[in-house]
Amino acid sequence: MNPRLAYYCVAVQHPAVSGAEHLELLQLRDQLVSLEPLLTPEEQEALGTADALLAAQASQFHQELQRFINLATYRHEQDIPPERWWWYLDVLQHVPRPSPATSTGA
């Protein structure tokens, strides 16, 4: 597996460490954008799984990140588009997550 992707896949499993490390995680996710077209199907699946985990734990990640950065201000300063959704964890934490019942269409 691509080493940066492997790092990302592990790092998203640790939301309760310092926000100082999460800043590196978000920078790393930026770098993976350019690598995405080169990833194998297995690596793309791993990236998708890791992304889903990051989004699912947005509140925990943001809790630590807010001790180091105001994501809204940073997005404004850096003109970060919604496509780089990982810089929107402060917003994502408020998005209701589908329950198993709704996700199956029941």
Place this chain on the structure above:
Amino acid sequence: MMADAQAEEALGERHAPPVSGEAVRAALRQVRQQVRWRPGKAQLHLAKRVALGHVPTQATLATYEAVIQTVVQTPTAVVWVYHWGTDTYPTVVTEVAGVVWLVMCGSDGTMETAFPPEDPATYLADPRFTRLGTMEELGV
């Protein structure tokens, strides 16, 4: 005094808020004396270091803290400060066994994190970081 002057100059260049050199020294001396983690965080940080292969699988908290001590005991290690609002995070960076490690603490010396950044130059290029000088220059 010379170290303080250099620190002030560095701060001015980066347009960061003023930070007390003595406060940074006190925080780093606290880390040297004893690594104190935020409540409940020590094992979480160790688990991540093991998972990423930064320390051996069999490493204990003592193993991890030995790396931290190596960093903060290195006279040529470079001291930075991360500024966020009214908070400051003294940060020490140096190589340990060929790998660049970063140790960050709070202004009271409580351990914030210690890890080897994937890309130290990019990480430290964040304008919220201000370079103060080496441990030796700062008289830590």
